Amino acid sequence: MLSRLPTTTALDDSDLSPQDFALVARLAYDHSGITLPENKRILVASRLAKLVRERGCTLSAFISEAAQNASTRQALIQALTTNHTRFFREPHHFTHFVQHVRPQILAAVDQKHPVRMWSAGSSSGEEVHSLAMSLLGNNRVEAKRISKANIAILATDINHDVLNIGRAGRYDGDARSEIPADLAALWLTDDTRHVQMTDMVRKIVRFRHLNLIGDWPIRTNFDVIFCRNTMIYFDAPTTEKLQCRLIQQLRPGGHFYIGHSERLIGRAATLVENVGQTIFRKAVS
Ligand SMILES: C[S@@+](CC[C@H](N)C(=O)[O-])C[C@H]1O[C@@H](n2cnc3c(N)ncnc32)[C@H](O)[C@@H]1O
Numbered sequence: 561m562l563s564r565l566p567t568t569t570a571l572d573d574s575d576l577s578p579q580d581f582a583l584v585a586r587l588a589y590d591h592s593g594i595t596l597p598e599n600k601r602i603l604v605a606s607r608l609a610k611l612v613r614e615r616g617c618t619l620s621a622f623i624s625e626a627a628q629n630a631s632t633r634q635a636l637i638q639a640l641t642t643n644h645t646r647f648f649r650e651p652h653h654f655t656h657f658v659q660h661v662r663p664q665i666l667a668a669v670d671q672k673h674p675v676r677m678w679s680a681g682s683s684s685g686e687e688v689h690s691l692a693m694s695l696l697g698n699n700r701v702e703a704k705r706i707s708k709a710n711i712a713i714l715a716t717d718i719n720h721d722v723l724n725i726g727r728a729g730r731y732d733g734d735a736r737s738e739i740p741a742d743l744a745a746l747w748l749t750d751d752t753r754h755v756q757m758t759d760m761v762r763k764i765v766r767f768r769h770l771n772l773i774g775d776w777p778i779r780t781n782f783d784v785i786f787c788r789n790t791m792i793y794f795d796a797p798t799t800e801k802l803q804c805r806l807i808q809q810l811r812p813g814g815h816f817y818i819g820h821s822e823r824l825i826g827r828a829a830t831l832v833e834n835v836g837q838t839i840f841r842k843a844v845s
Pocket residue numbers: 591592593594641642643644645646649680681682683684687716717718719722770771772773787788789790793819
């Protein structure tokens with residue numbers, strides 16, 4: 561049973577003791593790979609304070625409960641994730657995809673081969689929807705042909721809340737300005753305050769909960785994997801292991817896109833060739 565707070569008590573950063581912070585950091589690392597250095601203590605305290613207020617318990621009781629109970633721990637980890645994203649973030653990746661990878665995918669579609677792509681650490685779906693729109697393109701007839709092919713784009717994240725936003729495919733109206741006008745004209749509908757991804761886009765994207773440092777119930781090999789701005793929260797051994805696993809999940813000739821401040825580490829760097837700024841290709845053996 562969680563200790564209740566008197567309703568008037570306000571939480572401040574000092575409520576997160578060094579021992580409690582150490583326990584949060586261990587839980588985050590063991591269950592999500594996220595590292596929390598000491599200089600994140602105030603940030604952690606403020607993120608957890610909101611949760612604790614909603615639950616009406618003390619911070620310390622919440623953290624102890626998270627150590628014992630998987631659903632409380634999931635809530636804690638969700639609160640610690642940073643979900644910042646936007647449509648067409650790092651636009652050179654989408655330019656590369658359209659110029660170099662999309663033509664191969666269209667050839668695969670013509671030959672009735674399956675096409676699989678993955679946004680790993682998708683957050684609320686802006687990245688995967690950017691990829692889907694880039695794939696469908698700005699020609700409605702061609703897009704219809706693509707959408708009927710054996711194509712699936714997987715979007716995974718550890719945070720259920722952001723996955724639900726992605727599934728709904730509904731974003732603040734401001735998002736329209738991030739999307740090239742020709743694609744927005746075809747793939748968005750809007751009311752006064754929101755934009756909505758159309759069904760043709762949503763139909764080729766599947767959102768699933770997946771912990772990147774856990775087991776992956778994935779049997780397929782991918783033509784394209786985006787894993788961007790997620791590994792920055794991991795330490796070097798976790799990052800190297802994850803990169804090797806992701807590359808193993810690529811089919812020969814498949815492309816791997818990472819975030820602008822990330823780099824391939826150790827063995828991972830030997831498994832692919834660098835074909836652009838933070839873009840890699842697995843050799844065809
Ligand atoms: C900053 S967002 C990146 C979103 C998008 N890839 C981009 O570059 O705009 C990082 C995402 O990684 C997710 N994440 C962090 N640790 C994870 C893990 N162990 N497994 C799966 N997703 C994780 C977070 O929930 C968050 O939504």
